[in-house]
Amino acid sequence: MLNLKREDLATTAQVGHSTLFDFESGRRQPHPRTLAAIRIALEAAGVEFIAENGGGPGVRLRKSAA
Template identity: 60%
Template sequence: MSDQLISPVQCRMARAGLGLTAGALAERAQVSKVTLSDFELGKRSPMPRTIAAIRAALEQAGMEFIDANGGGAGVRLKAQTSDAIISLEDLNAENDN
């Protein structure tokens, strides 16, 4: 869904889930705070590239956007991958836990 736009509700939910202020997200997305706030409140619809920048910033921060597919569009935190994953070739008695 990365090439699709997001709704104001998805934006608010994603930002809340990450604990980001509007100012912090605006800075990450390199958009004005007024533009972000107006979008989230449904006051105006920014250019598609602006919404794409907001979405990209939220995805980089760890959010995943879910298509409506019959149940309503939404967001969720991406599954966290462990930095401690060891390939089978590197597995030995010292790191066998």
């Protein structure tokens, strides 16, 4: 949906490729500042994080301005 490769996300978030891979594979937990950088990069790419509203937290693609 985003056409965003792992390498692109790592570069945009300014985190190491191995850091991102380890986080995705569950090998280690990222530091809060790493999570924040990844979140900012994903939001810049069009992801919107949704707070828990009874059904649990989630994500969706941000609506385009029409």
